[in-house]
Amino acid sequence: MTTLRNFSRFITDTLRMITTGGPVYYAWIALLLLLIAFGANAYIGQLHTGLLVTNMRDQVSWGFYIGNFTFLVGVAAAAIMLVIPAYIYDWEPIKEITILGEMLAISALVMCLGFVMVDIGRPDRFWHIMPLVGRLNWPQSMLAWDVLVLNAYLVLNYFVVTYLLYCAYTERHYVKKLVTPLVLLSIPMAVSIHTCTAYLYNGLASRPFWNSAILAPRFLASAFCSGPAILLILLQILRKTTKLSIKDEAIFKIAELMAYTMGFNLFLTAAESFKELYSGTEHMVYFQYLLFGLKGHTTLVPFAWASIICGLIAFLLFLVPKTRTNWVTLNIGCVLIYASVYIEKGMGLIIPGLTPDALGEIYVYKPSVTEVSVAMGIFALGFLVFTIMLKAAVPMMLGEFTISRGKKGAQPAKSEGHA
Amino acid sequence: MDQDACQPTPGAPCPSGENNGRREFLGAAVAAVATALTGCGTLSKEEFLQHNFRELSKEEVLTVIERLEKEYKEKFGREVKVANTPPMPGVMFGYALDLSRCIGCRRCVHACVKENNQSRDPEIQWIRVLEMDKEEGVDLQHAEQYYNPAEVPREGHFYMPVQCQQCKKPPCVKVCPVGATWREKDGIVVVDYNWCIGCRYCMAACPYGARHFNWGDPHLPSKDVNPDTHYLGNRPRPKGVVEKCTFCVQRTRKGRYTACVEVCPTGSRKFGNLLDKESEIRYVLENKRVFKFKEDLNTQPNFFYFYGV
Numbered sequence: 244m245t246t247l248r249n250f251s252r253f254i255t256d257t258l259r260m261i262t263t264g265g266p267v268y269y270a271w272i273a274l275l276l277l278l279i280a281f282g283a284n285a286y287i288g289q290l291h292t293g294l295l296v297t298n299m300r301d302q303v304s305w306g307f308y309i310g311n312f313t314f315l316v317g318v319a320a321a322a323i324m325l326v327i328p329a330y331i332y333d334w335e336p337i338k339e340i341t342i343l344g345e346m347l348a349i350s351a352l353v354m355c356l357g358f359v360m361v362d363i364g365r366p367d368r369f370w371h372i373m374p375l376v377g378r379l380n381w382p383q384s385m386l387a388w389d390v391l392v393l394n395a396y397l398v399l400n401y402f403v404v405t406y407l408l409y410c411a412y413t414e415r416h417y418v419k420k421l422v423t424p425l426v427l428l429s430i431p432m433a434v435s436i437h438t439c440t441a442y443l444y445n446g447l448a449s450r451p452f453w454n455s456a457i458l459a460p461r462f463l464a465s466a467f468c469s470g471p472a473i474l475l476i477l478l479q480i481l482r483k484t485t486k487l488s489i490k491d492e493a494i495f496k497i498a499e500l501m502a503y504t505m506g507f508n509l510f511l512t513a514a515e516s517f518k519e520l521y522s523g524t525e526h527m528v529y530f531q532y533l534l535f536g537l538k539g540h541t542t543l544v545p546f547a548w549a550s551i552i553c554g555l556i557a558f559l560l561f562l563v564p565k566t567r568t569n570w571v572t573l574n575i576g577c578v579l580i581y582a583s584v585y586i587e588k589g590m591g592l593i594i595p596g597l598t599p600d601a602l603g604e605i606y607v608y609k610p611s612v613t614e615v616s617v618a619m620g621i622f623a624l625g626f627l628v629f630t631i632m633l634k635a636a637v638p639m640m641l642g643e644f645t646i647s648r649g650k651k652g653a654q655p656a657k658s659e660g661h662a
Numbered sequence: 663m664d665q666d667a668c669q670p671t672p673g674a675p676c677p678s679g680e681n682n683g684r685r686e687f688l689g690a691a692v693a694a695v696a697t698a699l700t701g702c703g704t705l706s707k708e709e710f711l712q713h714n715f716r717e718l719s720k721e722e723v724l725t726v727i728e729r730l731e732k733e734y735k736e737k738f739g740r741e742v743k744v745a746n747t748p749p750m751p752g753v754m755f756g757y758a759l760d761l762s763r764c765i766g767c768r769r770c771v772h773a774c775v776k777e778n779n780q781s782r783d784p785e786i787q788w789i790r791v792l793e794m795d796k797e798e799g800v801d802l803q804h805a806e807q808y809y810n811p812a813e814v815p816r817e818g819h820f821y822m823p824v825q826c827q828q829c830k831k832p833p834c835v836k837v838c839p840v841g842a843t844w845r846e847k848d849g850i851v852v853v854d855y856n857w858c859i860g861c862r863y864c865m866a867a868c869p870y871g872a873r874h875f876n877w878g879d880p881h882l883p884s885k886d887v888n889p890d891t892h893y894l895g896n897r898p899r900p901k902g903v904v905e906k907c908t909f910c911v912q913r914t915r916k917g918r919y920t921a922c923v924e925v926c927p928t929g930s931r932k933f934g935n936l937l938d939k940e941s942e943i944r945y946v947l948e949n950k951r952v953f954k955f956k957e958d959l960n961t962q963p964n965f966f967y968f969y970g971v
Binding site for chain 2: 292293294295297299300301302304305359362363364365367368369371372377378379380383384385386387390443444446447448449450525528596597599600601602603604
């Protein structure tokens, strides 16, 4: 009973926490809500007219929405980038910030599910894909697998974050026997969400661009570049704006790990390009469309090269210890690698996979205004979820916000809140 | 896609299928939201709760058909019959197309649209005719779908119509996350338009570009409706679902030819029962040199191409 009462206080206090803040906080929330409303409005138009308002057609039947979905699955998976060293090597400086990685994963998953929801033609039939209630075509369909692992990963992260924060709030130490196995489980789970998403494309023999054995490894490698890039910037913001102390050491360690994954990612991209371009079979046309243009259609070319060049520069910036430990170059590197992977795993993956289409036709796809507006709304939703979680979580982690706020600071709560 | 509904709070049980009463209750509660999601506000509770066609009892199928016929009558102002003719025993449909005779006139394309109640605007075509260079042979990188000369066939070109190849190992069926598409006993791959969620994974999986999506509300004028329909075939489709060639299931299960076979002026199209030794399709397979399109993908089509002369 006490637990129940405490938990309901936890909920109400958290709600109060997230609805009160300074003018900057309110302005930020208002901006996000405005963007969400803007996206929702565009989505209502799409529901009314159908997906005709997008620029997707039979030839290119997936586009901006699914590209963003794929990229964000990578961001969600990258939470483990921080969990692996923290728990395998018991490396304390990173351990403190894994909870932030998990919250990032939750927000990314919310956006993933949002992008899938807006992409389907009959959102009213969502229940058809629910296990037991509907008719999930498992184990045949990779999409069925993806639905299962994405939801399991969401629930897992949600539970761990809630539990850790609840413990911090009630000024108790978390049960290590419960948390450690769950966090360890989240490592293979994170690998599995991105592997399943890669297999979703990988298994289609009709699309040679995707039908490559190193697609899943490439997904993972690129995710381990972009996910931590977001976190690195976030950590710097947090330690400036809150009392959260994050050691330089932790940030530089993550940056060092990123240098390795970036190098590996570039190597895999090169391996794929070599195989396609050197052997030069008719399957090369998709790479040609992406990198050089095909029959005068060069829409993707500047983006593809921007992605490669950004990736290369970021790799060099992270590889050299001097630029890796310089805040300016480090942050430039973060932005560059983020942009690089966003292009590569978004439009750079989906569009050349479908162009030329199964019968050799080139349909030049560019997202429509509706697609961009809806996507903006979903990103705003993800940011809102993340902001709200941070708003409540940071003071809890710091021990400033607990069930007995009157006795604040009576006992050192700092170590309790951190996973 | 279902996820939001399933997890507002951790620990709240997901609705399970073991209890029909509960399912109904859940359905009624969510129906309002779902109606909003269709964007047209015409979704009935019955339609929302309808299960996969293969899970329906005979009575349920009849109820569904009755409802559909009523809907179509309201929409088009005329009687539309929705049949549920099952596969004939001992029949496996096969198709053969003579590339040496086809002149690329596209009469098949338009007869198909007329027969199968496709959307007219934008027009959905289940048959795509590729104009190819004779010098290049069957090469998709040298194929043109939008050829428009004053007269066909054009010098130096040949024509290759492509439609659903009714694969024995259909990749589209394998990938569908909800089992909304399947292969019937007579070899026809069909779609349950009332179960498809419109994720378009099957379109990515199909190597023949045979699947088409209703990107908008299908625009089918009343006067153009073919009232002789089949549940799994040419009945008018809703917005946001995938459709494809069904070998004119509404005709062929009653022993008729497909519309494209009937209309072809050159006799390039051959259709029949692969299990019947006396059939024309068997004659073609046994006496002509046939090939399967993209045979390296091992989709094992029941649709063959051949050079008759």
